[in-house]
Amino acid sequence: MHKPLDVAYIPMLEYEEAWNSQKSIVQQLDEGEGNERLLLLQHPPTYTIGSQNHPEHLLLSQEQLREQGISLFQIDRGGDITYHGPGQLVGYPLIVLGRDEDLDLHGYLRKLEQVIIDYLADQGVEAGRKEGYTGVWIGDLKIAAIGVKFNRCKRRRGFVTSHGFAFNIASGIQHEGFQGIVPCGIQQYGVTSLEDITGKAFSVELVAKEIVSYFSRHFSYDIRWVDEKEALHR
Template sequence: MAHPNNMAPLDTRYIPMMDYHEAWELQKAIVKEIDQEERQEALLLLQHPPTYTIGSDKHPEHLLLSEDELRDKGISLYQIDRGGDITYHGPGQLVGYPLLYLDSVGLDLHGYLRSLEQVIINWLGTHGIEAGRKSEYTGVWVGDEKIAAIGVKFNKARKRRGFITSHGFALNIKSGIAAEGFSGIIPCGIQSYGVTSFEDLTASRLTVQEAAEQLLPHFSHVFERDMKLSLS
């Protein structure tokens, strides 16, 4: 049955803090349920404790800290199954995991990445921040500084033709996040550009939950999904 407003519903949750491994396992479980047509598509919005993740590009040399330094700083490290290089997740950053079925008819994986970027670009624009893209990189940029990293996985659907997305975006909200976490890595393997955050650019205070709530209508518009945020 079609949804009343002709937009498919999207199960959307905000989780104030979740361990990275727990969130990774949750994504896998939801992807499997979507594939089996046992549940709706979903969007998880959350924060992680300090964590470095290394994607399928596999450049461990872009981690600048030793095991002892990671332990002393309380930062976890995971080698994971998304695309891309190393990045940081931590408090003060809005992480989004869209778990969406992409039909093989008219499927455009490149277009999906651009759509994720557009959601964030549109939201930043409402705060007077002129953000955009760099042609050679994924993510969202303000000048020569990255404010949002994007790394995804396209899981091949088994019951239907197409893919189900997992992983997603990490949007820096709080000031100081660059020094707290990104200083221990070469973010996404890019040495020539820096990292910024919403608060660094605006000098305005915004909680991560407020950012999640404000982002929703932009996600709904770009991806044509009906969304209502649930708090976990």
């Protein structure tokens, strides 16, 4: 019997609400309340700047951001600047690491990457890692970014994870929000999407539902699907 994991797919959620919900859930898990969770969702157009804090990698002015309807947040995950928007599957695992003797923060990042690598393999796409970088790559093109925060527990041993992965699904996403930034601070390489690589159409919701089994395979959870209200506010 594995640990329970509450999973929800949310078609569209404002970034600020998702971030606030993550912080609340992290606190609950630190206090031993509620189940661990995996939030799968899409955001409206949003840029987030991580702890590496390179504002120069944002190529748009505040006026241009307003004109294009793109929100901007300075947040507490690792990494540089990235884009979230429609057509991208964002995953926020909120799980406890280190309650046993297997605390491995580096290994957690590699497992997150492997979830997407394995999913892509079953779609006929050969993906992998790129030395010196995080995320999932197809040659010199990044298809999924990884950026997490390890929240050190105050009331128990270990850490609670927040933030997670951003998996590009829809065709053309690299010509939308990614054009306004230096993605993850990497100038020499580009980004791609599942539809552009395969030439096939994919539903973000279907990919979300399919990828959960890959997540549970690598992280050993029993999946329990819940609705948005229960996932965010319980």
